[in-house]
Amino acid sequence: MNIRHHLDDATLLAFAAGSLSEGMSLLVASHIDRCTDCQTRLQQAEAVGGALLEELAPVALAPGALEQVLALLDTDAGKPEARPAAPAPVQYADIPAPLAPYLKKSLDELDWRTLVPGVRQFDLRLGGPGATRLLRIAPGLSVPHHGHRGNEMTLILRGSYSDELGRFQAGDVADLDEQISHQPISDSGEDCICLIATDAPLRFSGLMGRLVQPFIGL
């Protein structure tokens, strides 16, 4: 896969630290699954976590903690774990492995809901602040111009779009924060399907955007 747009270092650090929301973690894991460049940087970010672990002032456990665990070592609870089997082959080429258990079917079989003509969504309903959803945009259509109060990450699964930042194709990720305002346009012959995770509501700027916001609820 020829990936041109990658995760921000700040995002990888938050992922390594375990401080991203479930939806954003899912999106990051889905990109990393197919991006060797970001895999390497994640290893580096995790090594930062390991080094920091050594720096923490130790806090003693309750007395007897070691003995309790030692007593478990020879029981079933202490049995060595089997090495995990190699991951199952991907069922659908356009669904990254970490995303597959959330969808359980192909992109075309999902229960898409029309937001406005040409734009459909599938909400993953993960709860928590922000939202995690798939958006499906017909060729030539655009999402209204908008900015972000927090972070917005978009991972392209199928098709492509262009905006002020460039052209994004399958596997590419757009990792945006409150300083970026953009208007993506679906720009290939097929629907553009992307996974979008936000940690705060988007801010639509134009009149059209403000009118549709309550209905799209992005």
Add this chain to the structure above:
Amino acid sequence: MATVIPLFRKAPPVKEEWSACLAALGQTRDRADYARLFEHFAPRVKAYLVRLGMTPANADELAQEALLSVWRKAHMFDPAKANASTWIFRLARNLCIDRMRREKLQFYDIDIDYDAPDPDERHGGEQAILATRMAESIRALPEAQAQVLYLSYYEGRSHSEIAQAIGIPLGSVKSRLRLGFDKLKQLWGESS
């Protein structure tokens, strides 16, 4: 503006011995080796969990669970791919995320050693040396960069929360993280 947290007190002991100890444990399953690892890492894992917001009692329990996992997975530890503290950090973090979220998402595990021969055998001690140099570099970071790294990893704060806590814009939190990480990444460039 909150006061800057004093971060790193003194040089930690060299970690190569812990990686060697963990690798040996995977082969021998020696209880004395295990007890040494437990004594060193369990109180650090507990400190980490308490900082993430767990009560001391829950942190005790989860630290024990993490260290029991160390015993159960030690044969999968490969010192060529990670050092002991990174491996244990990742284990504790994943347990903590599971506990807090009970989620379906499998945390992406990059060093996972699938049941297949590894064609790319690498030189062993490299990771441990790197860890020592990394700890030194983290201590050498400007306070402002070290602080955001620390808040992100050890208080589990999101970037927006860090921005609020220390009273700087979200963009500045991210640029400090990037700057700090850039410096640390140069280590990999130099060591390979």
